[in-house]
Amino acid sequence: MSDMAGRQRQREAEREAERIRRLLLQHGGREYDPRREEEHYEGGFTVEVGRNGGPHHVGGFYDDPLRVWPPKMRQHADTLAAHGYQVKVREYFDGEILEVTAPAPRPRGAWLRRLFSG
Numbered sequence: 417m418s419d420m421a422g423r424q425r426q427r428e429a430e431r432e433a434e435r436i437r438r439l440l441l442q443h444g445g446r447e448y449d450p451r452r453e454e455e456h457y458e459g460g461f462t463v464e465v466g467r468n469g470g471p472h473h474v475g476g477f478y479d480d481p482l483r484v485w486p487p488k489m490r491q492h493a494d495t496l497a498a499h500g501y502q503v504k505v506r507e508y509f510d511g512e513i514l515e516v517t518a519p520a521p522r523p524r525g526a527w528l529r530r531l532f533s534g
Contacts, residue, residue: 425469432518433465433472436496440474443495445488448476461492471504471515489514 440461441447448460464473474492493503493514500519 426465429465429467429469429472433463436472436474436501436516437463439499440492440495443491445492445495471502471517474514474516 440463445461448462452460461474461476464475466472474496493505496503496514496516502517502519504515506513506515
């Protein structure tokens with residue numbers, strides 16, 4: 417049973433990563449192309465599915481020694497935060513990566529209970 421639950425969690429994580437990818441594409445992002453962005457970051461990104469319920473990684477950004485985020489990276493972080501995602505910037509050996517955690521699911525019927533509780 418735990419194997420089936422693990423596969424279900426993995427499928428849910430893959431669906432959430434796809435939602436993140438579509439959201440960024442809808443708001444000015446594009447798929448990362450290393451040939452295009454070899455010298456300068458131009459807004460491309462990749463989304464890596466979170467493992468074991470962990471955060472998804474959105475990458476494609478070069479490390480900036482002055483710690484000035486490229487405007488597109490800031491835009492990606494702002495877009496995700498505006499849609500309820502928790503976003504943290506993590507430094508890795510090859511650059512800065514956004515760790516994205518999905519918003520907690522809302523309980524079903526909560527709006528209806530609030531409507532009639534007053």
